[in-house]
Amino acid sequence: MKDKIVLITGANSGIGKAAALKFATEGYRVIMACRNMEISQAAHKEIIQASNNTNVHLMKVDVSSFDSIRTFCSEVEAQFPRVDILIHNAAYLNHGEKEYKLSPEHIELSFATNVFGPCLMTHLLADHLEKSQDPRILNACTTNIKNFFDPKRKIEFDNLRGEFKATRRYSAYKMYGDSKMAFLILTFQMAEQLKSRGIKVNALQINRVKLSKDTINKMNSFWKVLAMAQNITNPLPSGMADIYYSICTSDEFRDVTGQLINHKREIVQPSASEQGFAQFKNIFGSGTYPQYALDRDNADIIWHLSNELVYLAGP
Numbered sequence: 001m002k003d004k005i006v007l008i009t010g011a012n013s014g015i016g017k018a019a020a021l022k023f024a025t026e027g028y029r030v031i032m033a034c035r036n037m038e039i040s041q042a043a044h045k046e047i048i049q050a051s052n053n054t055n056v057h058l059m060k061v062d063v064s065s066f067d068s069i070r071t072f073c074s075e076v077e078a079q080f081p082r083v084d085i086l087i088h089n090a091a092y093l094n095h096g097e098k099e100y101k102l103s104p105e106h107i108e109l110s111f112a113t114n115v116f117g118p119c120l121m122t123h124l125l126a127d128h129l130e131k132s133q134d135p136r137i138l139n140a141c142t143t144n145i146k147n148f149f150d151p152k153r154k155i156e157f158d159n160l161r162g163e164f165k166a167t168r169r170y171s172a173y174k175m176y177g178d179s180k181m182a183f184l185i186l187t188f189q190m191a192e193q194l195k196s197r198g199i200k201v202n203a204l205q206i207n208r209v210k211l212s213k214d215t216i217n218k219m220n221s222f223w224k225v226l227a228m229a230q231n232i233t234n235p236l237p238s239g240m241a242d243i244y245y246s247i248c249t250s251d252e253f254r255d256v257t258g259q260l261i262n263h264k265r266e267i268v269q270p271s272a273s274e275q276g277f278a279q280f281k282n283i284f285g286s287g288t289y290p291q292y293a294l295d296r297d298n299a300d301i302i303w304h305l306s307n308e309l310v311y312l313a314g315p
């Protein structure tokens with residue numbers, strides 16, 4: 001049994017569940033951080049049985065709610081001596097959703113779940129991570145950010161509380177992409193901020209993985225059909241879970257921080273928006289990400305917003 005503790009958000013389904021099983025099978029102590037206890041209990045039991053590891057703990061958290069995150073982090077601190085690995089896997093993407101949805105703190109739900117919630121959790125658990133010999137954080141990113149190779153694409157920073165809901169049509173897909181780009185920008189900044197404390201922070205550019213039945217059932221009928229068709233050829237979540245495991249445990253990534261890593265375990269490089277074949281290669285390849293993620297102004301805005309919304313929201 002390894003005496004290492006891994007915390008995975010959204011561990012009841014898809015890649016998160018497969019990752020919880022992988023770490024449990026390898027003998028880690030696993031904290032499954034899930035919002036729906038009823039659904040998650042079945043996954044929890046399944047993982048204990050399949051891994052033969054009873055050190056798998058199911059804990060409740062809604063990562064879109066600051067109050068829930070605060071309660072959860074206090075419980076983690078009380079029950080565990082430290083956290084060695086933190087994987088921000090949970091995400092909100094409700095394909096086909098047409099209405100703006102806001103979190104309890106009135107933040108657009110994709111941004112609350114995919115950016116500011118994980119940011120608060122990182123902030124609150126930083127002391128506990130620092131107690132580890134080799135603390136690592138992994139943020140789930142997506143190839144959707146390649147839409148930012150379009151020079152016209154921008155994060156709607158002015159609409160993160162649904163300020164323009166009367167005049168701007170809601171696109172769950174676009175808001176998801178904006179939130180994941182914002183999270184990548186924050187990954188680079190968190191890595192800088194946490195470097196002196198020995199905490200490594202990277203993001204994984206996930207390309208395509210089979211979606212669970214529950215996730216597909218939340219979609220409208222058009223997206224449901226599309227997702228079921230894509231599921232025929234998409235790889236199983238266990239492959240991506242192995243990559244989570246490799247980035248979070250292997251010597252190869254021990255000193256790597258502030259990087260976007262792809263599904264082939266390669267460091268992804270920034271690239272400017274280009275025209276023609278070069279742009280085509282950037283969009284369909286897995287070796288580059290848009291320079292937009294390194295723009296200083298974007299970094300300042302997102303850092304300022306996260307401080308305002310998360311850190312200054314108080315204990």
Ligand SMILES: NC(=O)c1ccc[n+]([C@@H]2O[C@H](COP(=O)([O-])OP(=O)(O)OC[C@H]3O[C@@H](n4cnc5c(N)ncnc54)[C@H](OP(=O)(O)O)[C@@H]3O)[C@@H](O)[C@H]2O)c1
Binds near residue numbers: 034039061065092141
């Ligand atoms: N699958 C892909 O092809 C793909 C591609 C690119 C990126 N990704 C990224 O990979 C990660 C995992 O995706 P997946 O495909 O495995 O999706 P999934 O099966 O739908 O899992 C998402 C998980 O997030 C949880 N979650 C959502 N909102 C939450 C909240 N407010 N609080 C706590 N948990 C919450 C869900 O819980 P419930 O069960 O309670 O809803 C679920 O456990 C995500 O970050 C996603 O953006 C996936």
